Amino acid sequence: MLDRKTNLPFTIGAKSDRGRKRRRNEDYFGVFEPENEGLTESRGVLAVLADGMGGHFSGGEASRMAVEVMGEIYFKAAENAAKALESAFVSANNEVFARVGDGKNGVAGTTLTAVALFPDAFIIAHAGDSRVYLARPGRMDQLTKDHSLVGEMMHKGLLGREEARNHPKRNIITRAAGLRENVEPDIDGPVPFLSGDRILICSDGLSSMLSDGEIAAILLSKDPAAACKALVDMANEKGGDDNTTVIVAMRD
Ligand code: MG
Numbered sequence: 001m002l003d004r005k006t007n008l009p010f011t012i013g014a015k016s017d018r019g020r021k022r023r024r025n026e027d028y029f030g031v032f033e034p035e036n037e038g039l040t041e042s043r044g045v046l047a048v049l050a051d052g053m054g055g056h057f058s059g060g061e062a063s064r065m066a067v068e069v070m071g072e073i074y075f076k077a078a079e080n081a082a083k084a085l086e087s088a089f090v091s092a093n094n095e096v097f098a099r100v101g102d103g104k105n106g107v108a109g110t111t112l113t114a115v116a117l118f119p120d121a122f123i124i125a126h127a128g129d130s131r132v133y134l135a136r137p138g139r140m141d142q143l144t145k146d147h148s149l150v151g152e153m154m155h156k157g158l159l160g161r162e163e164a165r166n167h168p169k170r171n172i173i174t175r176a177a178g179l180r181e182n183v184e185p186d187i188d189g190p191v192p193f194l195s196g197d198r199i200l201i202c203s204d205g206l207s208s209m210l211s212d213g214e215i216a217a218i219l220l221s222k223d224p225a226a227a228c229k230a231l232v233d234m235a236n237e238k239g240g241d242d243n244t245t246v247i248v249a250m251r252d
Pocket of ligand 1: 203
C-alpha cells in the first residue's frame, strides 16, 4: 500500500494484492521519485507496474526485476524523457531475458507498463495486457492497447469489450518483457495531464474482474489511495481470480 504526496503537483496511491485464487502474488510495482531537483524537472516521477508470468518463482522474479531495472536506468539515461523511458524498457527486457527468460527456470516474462509523470503531461511505455486509463469527470479512456490474442481480436473489431473480458483465451500474451531477445514497447505521449485528471495503471487482475464503468465510478469518486483500496476490494469481492495491482495518480 502506498499513499504519497510527491514533490510535483500530484498524489499517488498504489496497492497490490494476491487475490483469492492464486498462491503467490507475481505482480509488482514501483513509484520512483528522484531526490535531485534537476532530475525531478527533467524526468518527473516514474510509476511502473509489471505482471509476471512463468513457472515456479520465475514470474515473480521477472516482474520485480523489470520494475527495479526500469526505476534504476530511467533516471540515469542521458537522453530526453521519452528516449530514457525506451532505453530503460529495453534494459529491463534484456535483464529479465538473460536472468529468467530464455528457458531458464521455465520460460518467464512479464507485462511491463511505465508512466513518466510531469506537472503538465505524461508519457507511457508499454508491452503486455496491463493497462493505463485516463479518467476525467464524465469519461474514461483506455490509453494502452492490450498485447494479447483477445486484445488483437478486439482491436480488429472481431470481439466486443465485454466478450473480450470473459474470453477463455484472454491470458495469451503476444508481447511482453523478457520473453524474447528484443522488445518494442509502445511509447505514447506526451499526453496532457490536467487538474483533476486521474491516471490508473492496473494489471489484468483488475480489468478482467471489473467493467470499465465500475472502474470509472470508483476512480472518479475517491482520492488515489482510497480508490486503490476500493478497486482491489471489488476485484476480490467478485472472485479475485488473479493478482490485482493498481497505481492511481491524481493531478492536483
Ligand atoms: Mg495477471
